[in-house]
Amino acid sequence: MKKKYLLNEIMGVPKALHPWVKSFTKIIMDKVRDVVDNSLWDDDGIVVYKVGDEEVSDTAYKANEIEISGKKVQEELIKINGFSSEKDFINSDMFSGLPMWRPDIYLNIVGVSEHVLKHSNTAHEEVGELEARVGSPANVKLKKLGDYTILSEIHFVFEIIINKNGLDGAKEEKMISKVVSHELLHVYQMVKQLESGISSHFGPETILNVLPQHPTTSQTGLGYWDYFLNLVYLHLSFEINARVNELYYLLKDTVKTKEEFLEKLKSSDMWRQVDSLEKFDAMEYIKNFKYPKLNFESPLKMLSTMELAKRGIDTDSKDKVLTSLINLWDNTIQVGVQELNKMGVTIPMEKVPKKAKEDPYEFFKFFEKRFHKKAKTWKRKLYRLASLLLSEKDPLSEGIIKEERVVNFDSPKNNFVVVAGGPGVGKSFITNNLINLNNIKYFNVDQVRVSIAKKLWGDEWEKNISTPDGYQKILDLTHTTSDPRNLTVKFLKNFLQIERKEGINVVYDAGGGQREVMKDVWKLAKDNGYHTTLVYVRTPLEVAQERNIERPRKLQPDMVSSYHQQVKDNIRYLIDKFDSVWFVDNKDTIDMSDRPTENIEQIK
Numbered sequence: 001m002k003k004k005y006l007l008n009e010i011m012g013v014p015k016a017l018h019p020w021v022k023s024f025t026k027i028i029m030d031k032v033r034d035v036v037d038n039s040l041w042d043d044d045g046i047v048v049y050k051v052g053d054e055e056v057s058d059t060a061y062k063a064n065e066i067e068i069s070g071k072k073v074q075e076e077l078i079k080i081n082g083f084s085s086e087k088d089f090i091n092s093d094m095f096s097g098l099p100m101w102r103p104d105i106y107l108n109i110v111g112v113s114e115h116v117l118k119h120s121n122t123a124h125e126e127v128g129e130l131e132a133r134v135g136s137p138a139n140v141k142l143k144k145l146g147d148y149t150i151l152s153e154i155h156f157v158f159e160i161i162i163n164k165n166g167l168d169g170a171k172e173e174k175m176i177s178k179v180v181s182h183e184l185l186h187v188y189q190m191v192k193q194l195e196s197g198i199s200s201h202f203g204p205e206t207i208l209n210v211l212p213q214h215p216t217t218s219q220t221g222l223g224y225w226d227y228f229l230n231l232v233y234l235h236l237s238f239e240i241n242a243r244v245n246e247l248y249y250l251l252k253d254t255v256k257t258k259e260e261f262l263e264k265l266k267s268s269d270m271w272r273q274v275d276s277l278e279k280f281d282a283m284e285y286i287k288n289f290k291y292p293k294l295n296f297e298s299p300l301k302m303l304s305t306m307e308l309a310k311r312g313i314d315t316d317s318k319d320k321v322l323t324s325l326i327n328l329w330d331n332t333i334q335v336g337v338q339e340l341n342k343m344g345v346t347i348p349m350e351k352v353p354k355k356a357k358e359d360p361y362e363f364f365k366f367f368e369k370r371f372h373k374k375a376k377t378w379k380r381k382l383y384r385l386a387s388l389l390l391s392e393k394d395p396l397s398e399g400i401i402k403e404e405r406v407v408n409f410d411s412p413k414n415n416f417v418v419v420a421g422g423p424g425v426g427k428s429f430i431t432n433n434l435i436n437l438n439n440i441k442y443f444n445v446d447q448v449r450v451s452i453a454k455k456l457w458g459d460e461w462e463k464n465i466s467t468p469d470g471y472q473k474i475l476d477l478t479h480t481t482s483d484p485r486n487l488t489v490k491f492l493k494n495f496l497q498i499e500r501k502e503g504i505n506v507v508y509d510a511g512g513g514q515r516e517v518m519k520d521v522w523k524l525a526k527d528n529g530y531h532t533t534l535v536y537v538r539t540p541l542e543v544a545q546e547r548n549i550e551r552p553r554k555l556q557p558d559m560v561s562s563y564h565q566q567v568k569d570n571i572r573y574l575i576d577k578f579d580s581v582w583f584v585d586n587k588d589t590i591d592m593s594d595r596p597t598e599n600i601e602q603i604k
Helices: 003-010 015-037 070-080 086-090 093-097 114-118 170-195 204-213 223-234 237-251 258-266 269-278 282-288 299-310 318-342 354-358 360-393 395-403 427-433 445-465 468-477 487-496 515-527 541-550 557-577
Strands: 043-051 054-068 104-112 130-135 143-145 148-150 155-163 415-420 440-444 505-509 531-538 580-585 600-602
Touching: 015 054, 015 070, 015 093, 015 104, 015 155, 015 170, 054 070, 054 114, 070 086, 070 104, 086 093, 114 155, 130 170, 155 170, 170 237, 204 223, 204 237, 204 318, 223 237, 223 269, 223 282, 223 360, 237 258, 237 269, 237 360, 258 269, 258 360, 269 360, 282 360, 318 354, 318 360, 354 360, 415 427, 415 515, 415 557, 427 440, 427 505, 427 531, 440 487, 445 468, 487 505, 487 515, 515 531, 515 557, 531 557, 541 557
Parallel strands: 104 155, 415 505, 415 531, 440 505, 531 580
Antiparallel strands: 043 054, 054 104, 130 155, 143 148, 580 600
16 A cells, blocks of 8 residues: 555545545536526525624525536546546546446535625525535445446535625635535445445434434524534534545645644634534533523514424423423434334434433433544544645655554565454454555455345344344354355355466455364465464454444344453464464544554564
8 A cells, every 4th residue: 555545544535535526626616617607597586694783685696406417427527537438437546446436416506796705604594605415325235337346326416605796716616625525525435334345324323414404303493402413413423534524625735834734723614613522511501501481471482482392392491391302302213213214224223211311411411422532533633634734745744654554564465364353343444444455355254144144034134143142143154164154264265276377365354253263264374375464453342332332233232242252362372373463452433534543563
């Protein structure tokens, strides 16, 4: 892996996105210029905004639902990046890095005066700079197009506010590129998850993403509740990653020194958002919470309380308001889970505990801890951007990454790597991000176990494999190489015995708790002339339990504890056999745009 590429990945800004961001920005900017230069507006209306305490109105113009078809987008991607044909594009590093096939783009453009743009931060809802979202089928999967793997049926929607009297150019491009990068990172994360054999959604965080936007919970008219819902949205891991990526493109080519970076960072919206997560205090939030009280002398306040009552929110007291909102939250989550189940998306989401329903402080204290933890992660990622942005200014500063260690190898080929660790330690992440090899064939034991479970139990496979008896049954079916039902080892044996002109590298992603299986796998590799490397991924049990709970398919806590101990006991036996051994202490929260950069140690 090249150092420059590695640096981008460490900082949470995938290099694979660079040509896509550049291309999408140009495609959108060309369409915006066309609308403004040729006055291709569909409609006009009045927009109201504030200057100080005074409300001011102005005329706004709209160009609605401009569609750039997936076919047209792909033609532009080929043209912008200098590919000779669609086949040339599919065979490129750009496409292999993000195999997105013919994505549709929809634009809604609003033109306002420069004065409105200047005061857009105080304007009513109609005014903003740029909003965006990416859409896909509920249970999207990677597909095959001949010999190629693609992600199709993706569409982007961008709502852009610009100066109706003329464009600055550079300013709009910077604005578009940062928001484009945000949405493209979501797609990149989706692809990485699908490539790892897991669902495209983000587990319980998917529910927490939808909840703040659902009218049932969000349109209460309670400002303090809306503030809390926004913090819930901001603390989601995939949203943090996208905002870090967004800040990179906002600051790219604009900072030259560390001091300049820090100044721009601490004046950015992202920094204010991190700060709001970091300063959230459950006790203070409850103390300051405002709500409308029933007032027969004020018709407006009376209407507000009546609207809240329709949603089941009791406004007799602050405690009752908060308890009602928590119940509304819980009910909305359960309805959402059921609706997703109907669409074939299974996301286990536990109900709010009775204690937290009865005592709002317990509920908000739970989120206070989560907000503070995510704020710490977010700040760490934001600070790291300095190294990336400044290294692009000064090639000599690539030395920054000397402290960022990965699992390295003496030879670029004929390596057999076993990635071992208990459930929830992040083996798939390490496999995809810290193994410094090319030309790799992956064998993932979990994927085979899932395949067997689906054949055994059909639609009930997730439920059954999450029980002790069900999980043990799957383990028994994949226990030893002598068992003909052990498909993974059978495939592995056949693969290793194939004669090749060029050497290849193999990564075997396994738990490592089954001694006989690991012994047989190691022997197969040695017998076929491979250099064997063991990568043992460790994390505190409590962290693994937390990650397990957040997974779409989770194991019971006692199963996680038991298997972690089995792996730990077995590692001592495996160390003596393998040629090289690495330990990775992966205690930080795992996400698809981060990598652990400390405590990576070669012990043999």
